[in-house]
Amino acid sequence: xxxxxxxxxxxxxxxxxxxxxxxxxxxxxxxxxxxxxxxxxxxxxxxxxxxxxxxxxxxxxxxxxxxxxxxxxxxxxxxxxxxxxxxxxxxxxxxxxxxxxxxxxxxxxxxxxxxxxxxxxxxxxxxxxxxxxxxxxxxxxxxxxxxxxxxxxxxxxxxxxxxxxxxxxxxxxxxxxxxxxxxxxxxxxxxxxxxxxxxxxxxxxxxxxxxxxxxxxxxxxxxxxxxxxxxxxxxxxxxxxxxxxxxxxxxxxxxxxxxxxxxxxxxxxxxxxxxxxxxxxxxxxxxxxxxxxxxxxxxxxxxxxxxxxxxxxxxxxxxxxxxxxxxxxxxxxxxxxxxxxxxxxxxxxxxxxxxxxxxxxxxxxxxxxxxxxxxxxxxxxxxxxxxxxxxxxxxxxxxxxxxxxxxxxxxxxxxxxxxxxxxxxxxxxxxxxxxxxxxxxxxxx
Numbered sequence: 001x002x003x004x005x006x007x008x009x010x011x012x013x014x015x016x017x018x019x020x021x022x023x024x025x026x027x028x029x030x031x032x033x034x035x036x037x038x039x040x041x042x043x044x045x046x047x048x049x050x051x052x053x054x055x056x057x058x059x060x061x062x063x064x065x066x067x068x069x070x071x072x073x074x075x076x077x078x079x080x081x082x083x084x085x086x087x088x089x090x091x092x093x094x095x096x097x098x099x100x101x102x103x104x105x106x107x108x109x110x111x112x113x114x115x116x117x118x119x120x121x122x123x124x125x126x127x128x129x130x131x132x133x134x135x136x137x138x139x140x141x142x143x144x145x146x147x148x149x150x151x152x153x154x155x156x157x158x159x160x161x162x163x164x165x166x167x168x169x170x171x172x173x174x175x176x177x178x179x180x181x182x183x184x185x186x187x188x189x190x191x192x193x194x195x196x197x198x199x200x201x202x203x204x205x206x207x208x209x210x211x212x213x214x215x216x217x218x219x220x221x222x223x224x225x226x227x228x229x230x231x232x233x234x235x236x237x238x239x240x241x242x243x244x245x246x247x248x249x250x251x252x253x254x255x256x257x258x259x260x261x262x263x264x265x266x267x268x269x270x271x272x273x274x275x276x277x278x279x280x281x282x283x284x285x286x287x288x289x290x291x292x293x294x295x296x297x298x299x300x301x302x303x304x305x306x307x308x309x310x311x312x313x314x315x316x317x318x319x320x321x322x323x324x325x326x327x328x329x330x331x332x333x334x335x336x337x338x339x340x341x342x343x344x345x346x347x348x349x350x351x352x353x354x355x356x357x358x359x360x361x362x363x364x365x366x367x368x369x370x371x372x373x374x375x376x377x378x379x380x381x382x383x384x385x386x387x388x389x390x391x392x393x394x395x396x397x398x399x400x401x402x403x404x405x406x407x408x409x410x411x412x413x414x415x416x417x418x419x420x421x422x423x424x425x426x427x428x429x430x431x432x433x434x435x436x437x438x439x440x441x442x443x444x445x
Contacts, residue, residue: 005159005296006081006303010312014292014319017161021288024165026281027172034172036277037341038179039193040270045347047190049266050130052273053123056254057135061110063247065145068102069095070291071240073153074298074380080158081302085218089225092154094232098240103146110139121259124266134190141198148205151212156295158218163211164204171204242384246375246391253398257417260402264411271339271353272414278338278358282327283368289320290372297380306440313377313433320369331362357415364419367426374429378436386432393428394421 005013040048072095079087115132123131152164175196182192212219261272280287293316300309335358339351375387398421405413 004081005299006305006308010296010308011315011319014289014296014312014316017159017295018285018288018292018319020161020165021156021291022285024161024168025284025288027165027168034176034179036273038183039190040274042184043189045270045350046127046266047130048273049124049269050127050190051134051193052276053118053121053127053131053258053262053269054135054138055273055276056121056251056258057114057117058138059254060248060251061106061139061142062145063251064106064244065102065142066149067244067247068240069099069146069149069153070294071243071379071384072098072150072236073157074239074294074382075236076154076157077295077298077380078302078382081299084302086225089219089221090229090232091236092219093221093225094229094236095150095154097228098233098236099146099150103143107139107142110142111136114139117255121255122262124262124269127266127269130190134194137191137194137198141201144198144202144205148201148208151205151208154212154219155208156291157298158216159295159299161292161295164208167204167207167211170207171200174203175200239379239382239384242388243379246384246388249388249391249395253395253421256395256399257402257414260406260417261414263406264414267349268353268411271350272357274339274350275335275354275357278331278335278354279361281338282331282362283365285323285327286320286365286369286372289316289323289369290376292316292376293373294376294380297377298382301381306437309377309381310437310441313373313437316373317370320373321366324365324369327365328362331358335359335362353411356411360412360415361419364422367419367422371422371426371429374426374433378429378433381436381440383432383436386436387429390425390429393425397421397424 005017036048036051039051072091075091076088076095079091114135115128118128118131118135155161155163178196178199179193182188182196186192188195258272261269293312296312297309300306300312336351336355339354339358371390375390378386398417401413401417401420
């Protein structure tokens with residue numbers, strides 16, 4: 001079901017679009033969360049650490065895929081908002097061509113470099129082999145990640161945030177079943193958890209494809225739609241590549257942070273792994289609001305409704321403030337109990353390290369929400385370079401804190417690395433948005 005976000009109450013539209021995204025993002029997080037939970041409880045803390053040590057490597061590649069496909073969907077949203085159905089179909093067709101090419105390149109590069117990157121990140125020797133096994137299987141599944149994220153992005157560009165949610169719920173349930181079967185019943189260890197993740201995401205991608213083919217006549221392709229057009233491809237890459245690089249730059253910063261964590265040993269790695277699975281549950285509302293603003297902004301830009309974009313941003317900031325306060329309260333009250341879910345038996349040292357990290361970042365959720373809103377709004381406006389530079393600011397600040405200050409302040413520096421990177425990047429994005437918004441409003445009048 002398509003949703004035109006160029007008319008109606010912005011607050012209601014933002015909430016109605018972001019809520020299914022929020023639930024969908026939670027179920028998306030369940031992929032890795034269930035992997036970690038089952039591995040930690042049924043295989044052991046070291047295997048949990050092995051899965052966790054690959055998180056930044058997985059995000060390096062999967063973040064690139066998400067950024068690229070999100071960028072491609074911005075053009076689709078703009079053409080949908082402009083009521084250009086031919087242009088919409090052509091942009092989707094060009095997106096498919098580009099995604100196919102990137103799938104081949106990224107899969108080969110990631111599989112060939114996985115172990116070298118794990119060694120570069122100082123992954124502890126006692127978890128290295130399991131970590132490499134897990135991440136290679138995840139990388140081999142890049143094709144299903146591309147399929148799902150591209151098709152889900154198209155659905156969201158047309159205003160349908162509910163259908164991807166339904167398919168994610170199905171895939172998440174399947175992931176739990178396969179995790180139990182592969183890890184617990186068949187004793188496949190970390191490999192079983194990785195296979196469960198890839199298969200489940202493949203199913204969600206297949207369901208998206210079938211649904212789009214049957215339910216969206218607006219995307220019924222004709223021969224002319226598939227004719228390769230270099231200008232359209234360049235336009236897509238102009239939006240998509242900066243967004244993908246921005247995700248990857250963020251991932252590199254997380255990799256550097258992970259290398260600092262790895263230097264403290266497998267106990268701290270396990271604690272950070274458990275904490276990093278709890279963190280997204282509190283920040284998902286903020287991320288969902290950000291994704292909503294990309295679609296909202298893209299459609300209204302295509303419709304030429306610039307003042308409406310500015311109004312939507314103001315409303316979204318209020319919603320984000322409320323979501324930040326709720327998320328912080330949940331972390332302070334229940335974070336310790338969530339961490340304990342990942343352990344086969346209570347280990348006070350692991351729980352304390354994890355809780356310290358969660359309580360620290362919970363103080364800074366609102367700056368993170370601001371960062372999401374302005375990053376995605378700028379991307380919806382077609383400005384890929386500015387968010388990319390914001391990612392560079394995050395990378396530099398996170399790296400300096402993790403590499404330089406962890407030697408002085410120890411684990412505390414690790415806890416503050418991400419929050420301080422949010423605080424340094426958010427003002428840049430806000431200032432650039434204000435400048436861009438003023439130009440749009442002036443051109444409208």
